[in-house]
Amino acid sequence: MSGVSVLPANAEHGNKPGVLRWLTHPVARPLAALAFLLLVDLMLVPGFFKLTIKDGHLYGSLVDIANRAAPLMLAAIGMTLVIATRGIDISVGAVVALSGTMAAVLIGGTMVIQNGVPSYVSRIPMGWALAAAFGAALLCGAWNGLLVAGLKLQPIVATLILMVGGRGLAQLLTDGQIVTVYYQPFFFIGSGYLFGLPFSLYIVAVVFAATALLLYKTALGLFIQAVGVNPVAARLAGVRTAALTFFVYVFCSACAGVAGLMICSNIKSADANNAGLLLELDAILAVTLGGTLLAGGRFSLAGSVVGALIIQTLTYTIYAMGVPPEVNMVVKAVVVFLVCLSQSPQFRALFVRRPA
Amino acid sequence: MSAPVSTMSRVRAWPASPYFTSLVTVVLLIAMLGAGGVAYRGFLSSQVVFNLLIDNAFLLVLAVGMGFVILSGGIDLSVGAVLALSTMLCAWLLQVAHWPAPAVIALVLLLGAAYGGAMGALIHYFRLQAFIVTLAGMFLARGLCYLISVESITIDNPLFVAMSRTQLMLPGGFISPGALIALAVLAVAIWLAQYTAFGRAVYAIGGNEQSALMMGLPVARTRVTVYALSGFCASLGGVLFAFYMLSGYGLHAQGAELDAIAAVVIGGTLLAGGYGYIAGALSGVLVLGAIQTLIAFDGTLSSWWTKIVIGALLFIFCVVQRLLGATKK
Numbered sequence: 001m002s003g004v005s006v007l008p009a010n011a012e013h014g015n016k017p018g019v020l021r022w023l024t025h026p027v028a029r030p031l032a033a034l035a036f037l038l039l040v041d042l043m044l045v046p047g048f049f050k051l052t053i054k055d056g057h058l059y060g061s062l063v064d065i066a067n068r069a070a071p072l073m074l075a076a077i078g079m080t081l082v083i084a085t086r087g088i089d090i091s092v093g094a095v096v097a098l099s100g101t102m103a104a105v106l107i108g109g110t111m112v113i114q115n116g117v118p119s120y121v122s123r124i125p126m127g128w129a130l131a132a133a134f135g136a137a138l139l140c141g142a143w144n145g146l147l148v149a150g151l152k153l154q155p156i157v158a159t160l161i162l163m164v165g166g167r168g169l170a171q172l173l174t175d176g177q178i179v180t181v182y183y184q185p186f187f188f189i190g191s192g193y194l195f196g197l198p199f200s201l202y203i204v205a206v207v208f209a210a211t212a213l214l215l216y217k218t219a220l221g222l223f224i225q226a227v228g229v230n231p232v233a234a235r236l237a238g239v240r241t242a243a244l245t246f247f248v249y250v251f252c253s254a255c256a257g258v259a260g261l262m263i264c265s266n267i268k269s270a271d272a273n274n275a276g277l278l279l280e281l282d283a284i285l286a287v288t289l290g291g292t293l294l295a296g297g298r299f300s301l302a303g304s305v306v307g308a309l310i311i312q313t314l315t316y317t318i319y320a321m322g323v324p325p326e327v328n329m330v331v332k333a334v335v336v337f338l339v340c341l342s343q344s345p346q347f348r349a350l351f352v353r354r355p356a
Numbered sequence: 357m358s359a360p361v362s363t364m365s366r367v368r369a370w371p372a373s374p375y376f377t378s379l380v381t382v383v384l385l386i387a388m389l390g391a392g393g394v395a396y397r398g399f400l401s402s403q404v405v406f407n408l409l410i411d412n413a414f415l416l417v418l419a420v421g422m423g424f425v426i427l428s429g430g431i432d433l434s435v436g437a438v439l440a441l442s443t444m445l446c447a448w449l450l451q452v453a454h455w456p457a458p459a460v461i462a463l464v465l466l467l468g469a470a471y472g473g474a475m476g477a478l479i480h481y482f483r484l485q486a487f488i489v490t491l492a493g494m495f496l497a498r499g500l501c502y503l504i505s506v507e508s509i510t511i512d513n514p515l516f517v518a519m520s521r522t523q524l525m526l527p528g529g530f531i532s533p534g535a536l537i538a539l540a541v542l543a544v545a546i547w548l549a550q551y552t553a554f555g556r557a558v559y560a561i562g563g564n565e566q567s568a569l570m571m572g573l574p575v576a577r578t579r580v581t582v583y584a585l586s587g588f589c590a591s592l593g594g595v596l597f598a599f600y601m602l603s604g605y606g607l608h609a610q611g612a613e614l615d616a617i618a619a620v621v622i623g624g625t626l627l628a629g630g631y632g633y634i635a636g637a638l639s640g641v642l643v644l645g646a647i648q649t650l651i652a653f654d655g656t657l658s659s660w661w662t663k664i665v666i667g668a669l670l671f672i673f674c675v676v677q678r679l680l681g682a683t684k685k
Contacts, residue, residue: 088487147671147674151674151675151678152678153674153675153678154627154628156431156487156627157621157627157670157674158674160614160617160618160670161667161670161671161674162667163614164614164618164663164666164667164670165663165664165666165667165668165670165671166667167660167663168660168661168662168663168664168666168667169664171658171660171663172658172660172661172664175658176658176659176660272660281491281495284488284491288488294485294488295485324502324506326499326502326503326506326606327499327502327503328499329495329496329498329499329502330495330496330499330500330503331499332492332495332499333492333493333494333495333496333499334496336488336491336492336495337478337489337492337496340478340482340484340485340488340489340492341478341482341484344482344483344484345483346481346482346483347482
C-alpha cells in the first residue's frame with residue numbers, strides 16, 4: 001500500500017545524484033513497501049525482530065516468514081522471466097501439484113525393521129524420485145513452451161490447458177488420495193536446516209544467483225527484455241524469439257517444480273487437489289509488486305523476490321493483527337489494484353496535469 | 357460434370373467458414389450423447405439432456421457473459437467469485453436482513469453489473485490488462501464473501517425454495533425455472549450480439565480496437581458495457597446457483613471462470629476476440645456437462661478424468677482454431 005505513492009515524481013527523472021538515484025532504483029519501491037509492513041509488525045507484534053538460537057537453528061518471525069515465502073519466491077523468479085517476455089503462466093500451481101505428487105508417490109516410504117529398529121526406506125532411490133519429479137516439471141514447461149512458441153497460442157490459454165489438465169493428472173497419479181511420505185531424508189528439502197538457516201532458503205539463493213548471473217552477465221537478459229518490449233522487432237533484429245520463449249516457459253515450470261518439491265517435503269505429503277492452489281496468482285502478484293511491467297520488457301528479479309516476501313509478510317501481519325485470514329484476499333486485491341494503477345501512464349497523467 | 361467439383365469446393369470451403377468450429381462442437385456433442393447411449397443403458401433419454409441444462413444453468417449464464425467479453429478481445433476471471441459473492445449476498449439479505457426476495461434479486465443483479473462495469477472502466481480508461489484487473493476482482497469478490505460470513509448460509513425463503521423445487525413439465529421430461537431463465541438469457545444475448553449496434557461494436561473491437569475507434573464506434577462505452585454485462589451475468593448465475601443450491605457460500609463455484617472460458621472456447625469462439633458465436637456457449641456448456649454425465653454414468657472413472665478430458669478438449673480446440681487461422685492467412 002505504501003509502495004505505491006512513495007515516489008510519484010522521482011521515478012520519471014532518472015539521473016538524479018546520490019540519494020535520489022538510490023530512491024529511483026526499481027527495487028526501492030517494493031523494498032519501501034516491505035519496510036513499511038515490517039514497521040507495522042514492529043509496532044503490533046511484540047518481539048517481532050527477536051531471533052533466538054535453539055538447537056543450533058535460528059528461530060524467529062523473520063526466519064519463519066522467509067522460510068514460508070520460499071516456494072513463492074521460486075515461483076516468482078520463474079514467473080518474472082515469463083512476464084518479461086509479455087507472457088503469463090497460470091499453470092504454476094498445477095505444476096507444483098504434479099511435481100510434488102510425483103515425488104511423493106515415488107518415494108512413499110515403507111517401514112522396515114532393521115536390527116529390531118523400525119525405519120522407513122524410499123520406494124526408489126530419492127535422487128531418482130527427485131529427478132523424475134523435476135523431469136515432470138520440465139515436461140510441463142516444454143508443453144507450455146511448445147504451445148506458446150510453436151503453435152503461437154495466447155499464453156493465458158496455452159497455460160490454462162495445463163492448469164486444468166495438470167491437476168487432473170496429479171490426482172490420477174495419487175488416485176485422488178493424499179499421499180503421505182514417511183521417508184526422513186526427503187523432509188530436509190522443505191524443513192531441514194543448514195548452518196542454522198532453513199535449507200529451502202539456500203535453494204532459493206542458489207536459483208536466484210544462477211538466474212541473476214544468466215540474465216545480467218550474459219546477453220540473455222537483454223534478449224528477454226527485447227522480446228518483451230517488441231517481439232517482432234526483436235525477431236527482425238536476429239533474436240531467436242521462439243527458442244527464447246520456449247526456454248522461458250521451461251524455466252518457469254522448473255522453478256515451480258522445485259517449489260512443489262519444497263511444499264511437498266514441508267507438509268510431508270502430497271495433496272494433488274490443493275497443493276499450490278492459487279500459487280500462480282500469488283506469483284503474478286509478487287512479480288507485479290516487484291516492479292516488473294505486466295506489459296513486458298522491464299523486469300526486476302530482485303523485485304520479484306521482495307514481492308514474494310511482501311505477500312508473506314502481509315499474510316503474517318494480518319494473522320498477527322487478529323483479523324480473520326479471509327480478509328487477506330481483500331487486502332491483496334486492493335494492493336493489486338493500487339500497484340496496477342501506479343503502473344498506468346493514464347492514471348499518472350491524472351496527477352501530473354493538475355499542478356501544471 | 358461440374359456438380360461434383362462445386363460440391364468438393366464447397367466441402368473444402370467448410371473449414372474456413374465462421375461457423376465451422378461451432379459445428380464441430382455440435383457434432384462432438386451429438387457423438388458424445390450417441391456414444392453414451394450405446395454404452396450405458398438409460399443414457400439416451402430426453403431427461404438426461406434436460407438435466408444437463410438444469411445442472412449447468414448457472415454455467416450457461418456465465419458463459420454467455422464470458423462470450424461477450426472474449427468476443428471483445430478481453431477476459432473476465434472474476435465471474436466465479438462474483439457468482440459466489442452473489443449467492444452470499446442473496447443468503448445474507450434474505451436470512452439475516454430479511455429483505456423481500458424480489459428486492460434482493462434486483463439489488464444483487466444491479467451490484468453485479470456495477471462491479472463488472474467498474475472493472476471495465478479500470479481496464480478501458482487506465483489501459484490496465486483485463487487479465488490482472490479481473491484477477492484482482494476475483495480476489496476482492498471472494499474476500500468480500502468471507503467478510504459477510506465464513507460459514508455457508510442456508511436459504512429458506514419461500515420464493516427461492518419454490519424456484520428450486522418447481523419442475524416445469526415438458527414433453528419427455530421436466531426442466532427447472534433456472535434452466536428456463538438461462539435459455540432466455542441465451543436468446544436475448546444472441547439477439548444482442550447478432551442484431552444490435554452494440555453487438556456489432558463488440559465484434560469490431562475484438563477484431564481490431566484501433567479500426568473500431570477510427571470507424572467512430574463508441575469503444576469506451578461498449579467495453580465498459582461488455583464487462584458490466586459479464587458482471588450482470590455472473591450475478592444472475594449467482595442467483596440461479598442460489599436457487600439450485602439454496603445456500604450462499606464463499607467457496608461456491610470455485611474455478612467456474614475456467615469452466616466458462618473452456619465452454620466459450622469449445623463453443624468455437626476465438627480467444628483472440630472478434631470471431632465466434634454467443635450460441636456456442638450453449639454447445640460448449642453442454643459438452644462440458646456431457647463429459648461429467650458420461651463419467652458419472654460410467655461409475656468406474658474418477659472425477660479427475662473430467663479435468664483431464666476438459667484439458668485435452670481445450671487443447672484440441674485451440675490447436676484446431678490456430679491451424680484454421682493459419683490456413684486463412
